[in-house]
Amino acid sequence: MAVTTRIIPGLEGMDHVGMTVANLDEAIAFYSTLLGGKEIFRLGPFDARDFDQVDGKDWSEAHVNVADGRFTLAMLEYANGSRLELFQYDRPTDRPATPPKNNFLGGHHIAFKVKDLDAVLALRNEYALRFMAGPIEINDGPAAGQRIIYVLDPWDNQLELVEYDRK
Structure with a gap:
């Protein structure tokens, strides 16, 4: 693969993160109600x-690298302007039923910033999330002051809740 040091002309930054879900309406409800996203459009x-x-x-293979695809998408926007694009593919149906783990190629997580991680943890039994061990407290180095905990959504997508500059 050829590598260049030239930035893409006119690049303004990252716009959104996209994620495929099994049921678009259920995912919109979850990512809106629990995590505060607002559906700004559906296509x-x-x-x-x-x-x-x-x-x-x-068409779908040429544009999104999925042959014979049929999909619907929705864009959610959060208070800080970040966006999450959710896709539901009705076809093809020959795909894994669970998302990749972090160590798999294509593995990922989405991080959500919170003001008070202790307040979240105090209510952990009320949320449709599976909390992993933690929180992890970072006391030194470039990430000093952060506290994080990883959680799984109802479909096993890994999310991170991060608190900055704990006082």
Whole structure:
């Protein structure tokens, strides 16, 4: 792979993170109600069979690298302006039923900033989250002052709750 040191012209920064979910309505409810996102738009369904081919590939394979895809998406926005795009694929159906773990290629987590991690932890039994061990307290180095805990959403997607500058 060729590597360049030239930045993409006009790059303004990261816009959103996308995640595929099994049920779009359930995921929107979860990521809105529990985590404060607001649905700002929903698009689709987009079906590769309804569009012309592009460069010899069906529409979804040409655009999102999924052959014969049919999907709907929704964009959620959070108070700080960050966005989460949720996809539900109705086709193809031959895919893993669980998300990748962090050590798998493509593994990931999404971090949400909280003001008071202790307040979250005090109510941990009220949330539809599975809390991992922790919190992890970082006392020195470039991340000093952070406290984090990892959680799993109802579909086993890994999330991080992070508190900065604890006093």
